Amino acid sequence: MDYKQEQIATLHDFGCNLEFLEARTTQLSEESPTAVLIPALYDELERPALTGIREHLSRCDFVRHVVVSLYADSFEQYAKAVEFFDVLPQQTTVLWENGDRVTQLLEKLRDSGLDITGFRGKGKAVWLALGVASLQASAIALHDADIVTYDRSYPLKLLFPVLEQEFGISFTKAYYARIGSESRRLNGRVARLFVTPLLQATIELFGYRDYLRYLSSFRYPLSGEFALTSDLALSTRIPGNWGLEIGMLAEVYRNVAEKRIAQVDLGIFDHKHQAVGETSDSGLQKMCRDILSSVLRTLTETEQVVVTMDRIRALRVKFRRKAQDYTRHYFVDAVFNNLPYDRHKEEAIVETFEQLIFEAGCAYLDNPSGAQIPDWTRALAVTPDLREQLEAATVADAEDARQHLQQHLSTPPR
Numbered sequence: 001m002d003y004k005q006e007q008i009a010t011l012h013d014f015g016c017n018l019e020f021l022e023a024r025t026t027q028l029s030e031e032s033p034t035a036v037l038i039p040a041l042y043d044e045l046e047r048p049a050l051t052g053i054r055e056h057l058s059r060c061d062f063v064r065h066v067v068v069s070l071y072a073d074s075f076e077q078y079a080k081a082v083e084f085f086d087v088l089p090q091q092t093t094v095l096w097e098n099g100d101r102v103t104q105l106l107e108k109l110r111d112s113g114l115d116i117t118g119f120r121g122k123g124k125a126v127w128l129a130l131g132v133a134s135l136q137a138s139a140i141a142l143h144d145a146d147i148v149t150y151d152r153s154y155p156l157k158l159l160f161p162v163l164e165q166e167f168g169i170s171f172t173k174a175y176y177a178r179i180g181s182e183s184r185r186l187n188g189r190v191a192r193l194f195v196t197p198l199l200q201a202t203i204e205l206f207g208y209r210d211y212l213r214y215l216s217s218f219r220y221p222l223s224g225e226f227a228l229t230s231d232l233a234l235s236t237r238i239p240g241n242w243g244l245e246i247g248m249l250a251e252v253y254r255n256v257a258e259k260r261i262a263q264v265d266l267g268i269f270d271h272k273h274q275a276v277g278e279t280s281d282s283g284l285q286k287m288c289r290d291i292l293s294s295v296l297r298t299l300t301e302t303e304q305v306v307v308t309m310d311r312i313r314a315l316r317v318k319f320r321r322k323a324q325d326y327t328r329h330y331f332v333d334a335v336f337n338n339l340p341y342d343r344h345k346e347e348a349i350v351e352t353f354e355q356l357i358f359e360a361g362c363a364y365l366d367n368p369s370g371a372q373i374p375d376w377t378r379a380l381a382v383t384p385d386l387r388e389q390l391e392a393a394t395v396a397d398a399e400d401a402r403q404h405l406q407q408h409l410s411t412p413p414r
Contacts, residue, residue, distance in 0.1 A: 006217035009169070009262040011161060018153055021160050025062040028163040035065040035137035036155050039125035040145035042072040045084050049271065050145045056152045058088055063141075063155060066092045067133045069125035072099075079401035086402075093132055093394055094401075097125050101393035105386070114382045119373055123240040127373045130238070131387045132394065134230040134376070139163050141227040143174075146272035157264045158227035170232050170260040171252050173218060174225035176269035185340055186330060187273060191222045193346060194288050194353045195246075197322035198315075202295065205315055209303045214253055215295070218263055221249060222291075225266065232256065233376070240371040243290035247372065250298040276349060280359055288353055289360040296364050307368075312361030319357055323350040 002012060025034075036057065044050045057066060066088055072078040078096045085092050096102060106116050116124070126142065133140045139162040141155045154174070161169040178188030186192065203212050215221055222245045228236070235255060239247025252261060277283020299305040327346045334341035379386055 006219070006263070007213055008217050008258055010219070011157070011172075011262055011264045013157075013265040013267060016157075018156065021156055022062060022152075025156055025160045025163060029062045029064055029139075029159075032138035032163055033064040033136050034062060034159050034163070035067055035133040035140045036060075036063050037067050037069065037126065037129040037133055037140060037142040038145050039069045039122050039129065039142075040071070040081075042070065042077040042081060044145040045081055047146065047272075049148050049150070050084075053145065053147060053150045054085065054088065056150055057090070057155075060090075060152045060155060062159065063090055065133060065137055066090050067129045068092070068094045069097050069129035070094055071097055071125065075099075075401070075404070078397065079404050082398050082401040083405055093391070094398060095128055095132060095390070095394045096397050097128050099393075099397055101397055102128065102390065105389055105393055109379065109383055109386065112382050114374060114379060116373060116379075119240040119371070121240070121242075123238050123244050123371075123373055126244070127238045127376075128390065130233045131376055131379075132391050134233050135387050135391060138230055139227060140230060140233055141225075143225040144271060148270045148272075149268060154225060154266055155227075157266060158225060161262050161264065162227050162229060167262075168260055169262050170229050170256050171262070172227045173221075173249070173261070173263045174223040174266045174269075175219035175263050176223065176266040178220075178270065179268050179339075180270055183340070186334055187270065188220070188222070189276075189346075189349060190284050190287055190291070191220060192326065192330060193323055193350050195221055195291060197319055197326050197350075198292065198295070198357075200322045201315055201318035202299075204318055205311060206299065206303075206305050209299065209305070211250075211253060211298055211302050214258065215246075215249060218249065220263075221246060228252075234380075235375050235377055237372040237375045239290075239294065240373050241290040241293075242287040243294040246291050246294045250294060253298070254302070276352060280356055285352065285356055288356050289363070292357060292360045293364045293368075293370060296361070297368055297370050300368065307361075307365065309361070309365065312358060312365075315361070316354060316357040320350065320354045323354065 057063060068085055070081050072081060082094050085094055110117050139159050141158045143154060158172050161167050161172050180187055199212060199216050224245055236251045275283045277285040280289055296307050300307060327343060327350060331341050331343050
């Protein structure tokens with residue numbers, strides 16, 4: 001059995017008593033309200049994963065508030081999303097992140113000197129949702145909308161350590177085995193074939209720095225599932241690119257003592273998979289570029305590391321050797337577990353990722369500043385009631401959506 005502890009607390013599932021955890025978390029949530037955040041595209045509503053997530057959440061008495069940060073192309077799509085989530089028993093907020101009311105609020109914030117309007121994607125969705133959720137919740141869990149294997153133990157395991165005061169935990173991060181629910185294949189290509197060998201190569205090149213030791217302690221640093229206190233949510237800059245997960249770990253590293261961080265075992269996990277991408281600006285290649293930039297930037301900020309082109313070239317060489325070694329390990333592990341494994345395809349992905357290191361390194365040296373959304377404490381310094389305004393805009397959007405749906409139902413067909 002795996003008892004291994006890391007530099008941060010590792011909460012294993014040795015057959016934990018979920019009934020006890022649920023009863024205790026429900027009790028704690030009465031005085032310390034909880035929220036679950038789900039950033040989502042409208043397209044997710046048309047896939048079965050989100051329907052399953054909704055059904056499991058409906059039975060989570062320990063979740064007091066559900067906040068969905070939705071990107072929808074039209075009011076009609078937004079209205080359908082409101083209808084989709086209205087069946088939940090919890091207080092549920094469907095925030096239309098690109099709707100007119102929210103856009104106008106961000107434009108006013110820009111005119112006051114803080115510009116968030118240029119950010120797109122998951123980072124912006126998370127930032128907005130944290131603002132609304134932190135008005136009421138003491139502990140906030142976040143997960144994606146495409147999890148195929150979802151069940152209510154996911155938010156339960158993430159929230160319980162944050163709520164239990166004697167633990168002193170401010171941030172929990174999920175880890176799991178990325179095994180395909182249908183294909184029974186090893187998934188998680190960026191984590192396995194890029195991040196793990198990259199960290200090992202970076203340690204050999206720059207030395208065993210504290211930040212690299214910290215990152216290496218996470219068994220799945222790219223998991224998109226985590227929970228945090230509302231105080232931490234307000235003081236954390238949210239990465240505005242595809243390096244969100246690694247960038248969040250960097251922010252937690254800056255803001256939280258390691259003894260207040262934990263990772264939690266969610267078991268076997270599967271969600272929607274992305275293509276490797278045809279170019280370095282698409283698919284998993286884009287993700288790898290942003291991850292490398294985040295790692296290099298944080299090393300420079302926190303460890304006084306000087307990044308040069310010579311070191312980028314050396315990193316590329318070391319990465320390839322490490323990644324090739326790992327493909328052999330994965331091959332043996334897959335055969336041992338009777339899982340299909342295309343070793344040639346994995347080696348080809350490694351070669352693609354290796355080529356990115358030079359390109360991404362050059363891009364970082366040209367523009368090391370990165371893309372991070374300022375934390376909420378700065379936004380509130382500009383507009384103290386911004387969260388309340390955002391909540392009011394969302395309530396108004398949802399009311400318009402329900403009226404639209406009601407009118408549509410009451411209009412007889414021609």
